[in-house]
Amino acid sequence: MNAVPISFYLVLSAVLFGLGVVAFVFKRNIITIFMAIELMLNAVNLAFVAFARAWNQLDGLVFVFFVIVVAAAEAAVGLAIAIALYQNRDSLNIERVNLLKF
Amino acid sequence: MSLAFILFFIFALIAVAGAVLLIVAREPIHSALALILVMMSLAALYLMLGAEFIAAVQIIVYAGAIMVLFVFVIMLLNAGVEERTNWSKIATYAGIPLGVLLLLELAHWMAHSAMGATLASGAGAPNEMASTQALSQLLFQTYLFPFEATSILILIAILGALVLAKRDE
Numbered sequence: 285m286n287a288v289p290i291s292f293y294l295v296l297s298a299v300l301f302g303l304g305v306v307a308f309v310f311k312r313n314i315i316t317i318f319m320a321i322e323l324m325l326n327a328v329n330l331a332f333v334a335f336a337r338a339w340n341q342l343d344g345l346v347f348v349f350f351v352i353v354v355a356a357a358e359a360a361v362g363l364a365i366a367i368a369l370y371q372n373r374d375s376l377n378i379e380r381v382n383l384l385k386f
Numbered sequence: 387m388s389l390a391f392i393l394f395f396i397f398a399l400i401a402v403a404g405a406v407l408l409i410v411a412r413e414p415i416h417s418a419l420a421l422i423l424v425m426m427s428l429a430a431l432y433l434m435l436g437a438e439f440i441a442a443v444q445i446i447v448y449a450g451a452i453m454v455l456f457v458f459v460i461m462l463l464n465a466g467v468e469e470r471t472n473w474s475k476i477a478t479y480a481g482i483p484l485g486v487l488l489l490l491e492l493a494h495w496m497a498h499s500a501m502g503a504t505l506a507s508g509a510g511a512p513n514e515m516a517s518t519q520a521l522s523q524l525l526f527q528t529y530l531f532p533f534e535a536t537s538i539l540i541l542i543a544i545l546g547a548l549v550l551a552k553r554d555e
Contacts, residue, residue: 287391289497291496295497313465315465316414319418322452330428337437342520346524348437356451356452357540357543359455363459364548
């Protein structure tokens with residue numbers, strides 16, 4: 285596949301990252317907030333792959349691989365935190381988690 | 387309008403629609419399904435960029451493993467409809483225009499820089515099979531130490547998840 289400029293992919297990546305930030309700020313459920321983080325990581329991965337293609341360097345793809353591994357670890361720990369939170373608070377709403385709130 | 391452009395716009399549209407659906411969905415399970423949609427279309431875009439190994443990993447690890455974990459936890463905790471956040475005035479009159487402005491600026495810069503005009507074809511682009519082979523050589527030779535370090539990271543993540551999710555006696 286060719287003929288699509290790299291800038292198209294980069295703009296799409298920026299749009300997806302922005303939507304991920306919006307979701308992160310707006311969502312009140314801790315699980316959907318984790319999903320917003322995954323969306324942002326995916327947007328960054330798209331930029332990595334596009335840059336790797338633009339410069340014909342495969343190092344970018346290796347970094348995508350590591351980002352996916354770290355995202356998997358983050359999801360495992362984060363969802364364990366969500367379960368612990370539910371056991372303590374009986375709710376997934378982050379507004380109820382205000383122990384450290386000033 | 388070549389086929390590549392049409393395919394790009396189809397998958398880009400699906401990805402953005404999925405991301406918007408993630409935001410507006412009230413039920414967490416709908417958000418999870420929307421996120422899987424985004425990941426699938428991103429995998430198709432990776433294929434168009436010639437990164438077929440990353441596309442496979444994207445589907446297997448992201449859409450397969452990670453999202454199953456999410457859906458499992460949503461089902462386990464019986465997550466219901468979430469409450470809406472208060473939509474403040476400052477978000478409407480300052481946040482959205484500023485966000486759109488930033489996006490336009492970013493798009494303008496990318497479209498007009500020398501790098502942005504680079505076509506995703508690449509005259510000397512490696513063919514598909516050679517790309518995966520070169521990637522594995524890079525991963526297991528140049529980046530061998532970080533690769534091994536990630537196994538420790540995964541081990542620590544498993545232990546951390548066990549400790550966190552364990553009920554206190």
